[in-house]
Amino acid sequence: MNLLSEIQDIPRYVQIRERLREQISKHVLKPGQKLPSENELAKHYHVSRMTVRRAIACLVDEGLLYRQHGTGTFVAQLRIERDYTRLLSSYEQILRMGLEPGMQILSLEVRPATSKVAQYLALQEGDSVIRFERLRLADGQPVSILCSYVPQKLCPQLLREDLASCQSLFQLLESYGFRLKRAVQKTEIRWADQVQARLLEVKEQAPLIYAERVTFADDGTPVDYVEGWSRADVFSFTVVLSR
Amino acid sequence: MNLLSEIQDIPRYVQIRERLREQISKHVLKPGQKLPSENELAKHYHVSRMTVRRAIACLVDEGLLYRQHGTGTFVAQLRIERDYTRLLSSYEQILRMGLEPGMQILSLEVRPATSKVAQYLALQEGDSVIRFERLRLADGQPVSILCSYVPQKLCPQLLREDLASCQSLFQLLESYGFRLKRAVQKTEIRWADQVQARLLEVKEQAPLIYAERVTFADDGTPVDYVEGWSRADVFSFTVVLSR
DNA sequence: GACGCATACATGTATAGACATCTCTATTAT
DNA sequence: ATAATAGAGATGTCTATACATGTATGCGTC
Numbered sequence: 001m002n003l004l005s006e007i008q009d010i011p012r013y014v015q016i017r018e019r020l021r022e023q024i025s026k027h028v029l030k031p032g033q034k035l036p037s038e039n040e041l042a043k044h045y046h047v048s049r050m051t052v053r054r055a056i057a058c059l060v061d062e063g064l065l066y067r068q069h070g071t072g073t074f075v076a077q078l079r080i081e082r083d084y085t086r087l088l089s090s091y092e093q094i095l096r097m098g099l100e101p102g103m104q105i106l107s108l109e110v111r112p113a114t115s116k117v118a119q120y121l122a123l124q125e126g127d128s129v130i131r132f133e134r135l136r137l138a139d140g141q142p143v144s145i146l147c148s149y150v151p152q153k154l155c156p157q158l159l160r161e162d163l164a165s166c167q168s169l170f171q172l173l174e175s176y177g178f179r180l181k182r183a184v185q186k187t188e189i190r191w192a193d194q195v196q197a198r199l200l201e202v203k204e205q206a207p208l209i210y211a212e213r214v215t216f217a218d219d220g221t222p223v224d225y226v227e228g229w230s231r232a233d234v235f236s237f238t239v240v241l242s243r
Numbered sequence: 244m245n246l247l248s249e250i251q252d253i254p255r256y257v258q259i260r261e262r263l264r265e266q267i268s269k270h271v272l273k274p275g276q277k278l279p280s281e282n283e284l285a286k287h288y289h290v291s292r293m294t295v296r297r298a299i300a301c302l303v304d305e306g307l308l309y310r311q312h313g314t315g316t317f318v319a320q321l322r323i324e325r326d327y328t329r330l331l332s333s334y335e336q337i338l339r340m341g342l343e344p345g346m347q348i349l350s351l352e353v354r355p356a357t358s359k360v361a362q363y364l365a366l367q368e369g370d371s372v373i374r375f376e377r378l379r380l381a382d383g384q385p386v387s388i389l390c391s392y393v394p395q396k397l398c399p400q401l402l403r404e405d406l407a408s409c410q411s412l413f414q415l416l417e418s419y420g421f422r423l424k425r426a427v428q429k430t431e432i433r434w435a436d437q438v439q440a441r442l443l444e445v446k447e448q449a450p451l452i453y454a455e456r457v458t459f460a461d462d463g464t465p466v467d468y469v470e471g472w473s474r475a476d477v478f479s480f481t482v483v484l485s486r
Numbered sequence: 487g488a489c490g491c492a493t494a495c496a497t498g499t500a501t502a503g504a505c506a507t508c509t510c511t512a513t514t515a516t
Numbered sequence: 517a518t519a520a521t522a523g524a525g526a527t528g529t530c531t532a533t534a535c536a537t538g539t540a541t542g543c544g545t546c
Binding site for chain 1: 498499500501502503507508509511
């Protein structure tokens with residue numbers, strides 16, 4: 001009889017969800033195995049069936065479990081996935097690759113928004129945006145040129161912050177209380193111009209991975225537009241797609 | 244007073260969800276606007292509050308709505324196209340670009356799985372897999388070389404099907420009853436070898452977008468492993484990321 | 487006018503139960 | 517032996533209710 005902790009103020013469905021997740025990750029529940037029925041789980045945890053269903057529903061959404069109507073709930077076969085569609089800052093990306101992130105600021109200024117930037121950030125053309133351009137390093141080697149645009153009205157004092165000591169624009173934005181939720185990113189191949197080639201230490205016309213991304217807070221407000229040019233020999237890009 | 248259709252056997256929460264979705268897409272509910280409270284919606288549709296919450300929860304997951312505890316539920320600012328993380332076949336991708344898909348079969352055979360393929364498809368090395376290699380065309384121009392591997396035991400009669408007339412492997416697999424659910428795709432840059440350069444009509448050593456993808460059915464069984472080499476001047480790649 | 491507090495109302499969590507629908511199995515009838 | 521049927525047990529939908537918790541508002545006090 002597993003008792004849920006009554007002391008801490010964590011919802012029961014969250015506690016059950018995390019217990020199930022742990023059992024799956026530790027192979028107590030093996031891939032393909034049938035879970036106890038919802039009624040059995042409800043009895044076991046001393047909660048109602050609806051609470052169990054809620055816990056299970058989360059894990060089904062994540063792809064850890066699947067249901068078969070009339071038959072039962074089962075552990076899915078593979079789980080390497082989840083983290084792949086996680087929205088990461090370039091800082092976090094490099095950390096994940098096991099390298100030491102570094103940064104070199106190229107420029108930092110307030111500018112009127114061009115029409116393209118205004119459109120992405122839902123501003124009027126000419127509204128002030130903070131333009132922050134830097135070279136991202138991994139283990140001391142240049143890997144990406146990044147250029148971010150943030151509406152100035154969202155964080156008027158951003159310039160005064162020490163952007164050099166703060167390793168990630170995301171950290172800064174989140175510390176301002178923006179709950180970054182999702183982003184749309186478009187990736188394609190472009191060829192290095194002279195300046196980019198020099199900064200990234202590649203040949204002119206070498207292929208680069210070009211990505212542009214708009215990041216949205218949870219209320220759908222665009223917070224950030226980033227363009228990035230990255231060395232094609234360093235980056236790969238893994239995502240999870242759903243049909 | 245909107246009545247839900249009692250005749251059709253569609254769950255009420257689905258009906259309410261789709262009505263709300265329609266009102267959002269038609270701007271009856273405008274971005275930023277507050278929805279009626281859950282209790283009001285429940286009265287309006289003559290259902291319980293839990294049923295309304297379920298409908299709303301779906302749309303929150305999709306990013307169309309967001310909630311503020313104690314305040315209300317609101318329409319999000321932008322409708323980021325959900326379609327960006329949709330798992331599409333190459334056929335569907337080209338259709339979406341507004342081009343006419345074509346295909347030229349390069350080879351079709353049953354082979355023992357290499358260790359790499361076996362690992363991706365959760366097979367034993369040497370198990371039979373169907374290897375299907377083709378050139379994908381868009382408006383008659385070659386754009387991708389694709390090479391799919393499917394465990395033979397999943398569809399023993401695949402070879403007899405007329406793969407030439409069926410424009411998409413996905414269609415075929417779904418017609419066999421596989422509920423394709425999600426895929427993990429890794430994308431990077433590689434350089435064209437002699438054969439690839441000739442087929443894709445680019446120079447040798449030209450950069451190509453290399454993608455490998457494992458597709459899973461809803462029970463987590465891997466159904467399909469694809470490698471693709473695509474012309475970098477044709478493809479871009481848009482995804483939605485969440486934090 | 488500024489502050490604090492009570493209140494109304496919003497969403498968040500949880501319950502116990504009812505009935506529907508789907509699947510599989512065991513029993514019964516042919 | 518085979519086919520039809522009944523039943524058990526699983527998930528799917530839905531209700532009505534209770535209480536917890538967060539937020540804005542308006543009122544009274546200072």
